[in-house]
């Protein structure tokens with residue numbers, strides 16, 4: 001197996017996939033109910049196959065909040081393992097097998113930048129109730145920020161419900177870090193273009209907006225993006241339709257709105273999985289999301305023609321791809337020595353509050 005850079009011991013790097021799989025299985029069996037492996041849909045197929053549960057970030061955070069196992073090994077990216085730690089009890093310990101697995105989109109909203117934006121919004125609109133909503137793809141301190149400011153977390157599964165929740169309780173919603181999920185959600189709620197402001201965190205004053213633009217806005221959206229989902233373009237959809245007139249196009253809402261508008265359907269990772277599973281045998285489906293999931297769906301649904309939408313670019317999340325069988329085996333066999341993911345207690349409570357509000361919002 002090709003290994004991305006990772007300083008795990010050479011003894012683990014030399015093992016074959018079969019040896020690693022066998023060792024992981026043995027360790028799981030020996031641990032019984034004490035240990036649970038959670039795997040995100042975008043994981044490599046050989047890692048995904050070893051999970052006790054597979055899901056998107058919403059499903060896995062819900063599962064993490066209900067688990068009783070002492071040890072939770074999260075094959076995903078950093079913010080997901082943090083969310084599992086926030087939602088689990090103090091008796092449970094969460095591990096991320098590859099500590100380099102992060103999310104570039106989450107990194108686009110740093111707490112200092114969000115605080116800077118929040119202070120400016122409060123100064124401009126002292127009497128306006130603004131509800132902060134953080135996408136699940138954020139660090140724990142940003143989830144805590146939502147918790148202490150009457151806000152909540154959302155995932156792509158429940159973003160519409162979360163925006164509705166926010167607009168029922170406040171005058172405006174301030175959403176970070178994904179511009180595209182923000183725009184697509186605002187479109188679903190029929191919020192007009194002139195009531196959407198995009199906050200460019202690289203700019204010094206009002207994120208590049210005029211005071212009037214911010215005052216008129218119902219939703220203020222952070223200018224972040226996912227490098228995987230923004231590879232898809234309207235031309236990809238058009239080309240696919242020319243080539244396969246019967247094709248159904250389903251995309252993730254982190255794709256640009258121009259792509260979502262041309263698709264037959266859009267929704268979270270869980271939605272896409274269900275869409276493919278429920279399609280008639282013989283259906284042709286082009287999917288605008290991460291390639292490891294598309295490959296797995298094609299493999300698991302041989303009676304349907306499943307394709308990645310762009311056909312010529314590689315929509316792969318290299319961060320999800322970082323976790324290898326080698327990492328998982330090393331993690332499971334060295335739990336006493338490896339540092340778990342631990343969210344600082346002073347922010348854990350507020351972050352938990354915003355996550356538990358999320359779990360109560362209808363999807």
Ligand code: SF4
Pocket residue numbers: 077102103104105106137226227228229290317318319320
């Ligand atoms: S697919 Fe995009 S949003 Fe999801 S973890 Fe990878 S970079 Fe982050």
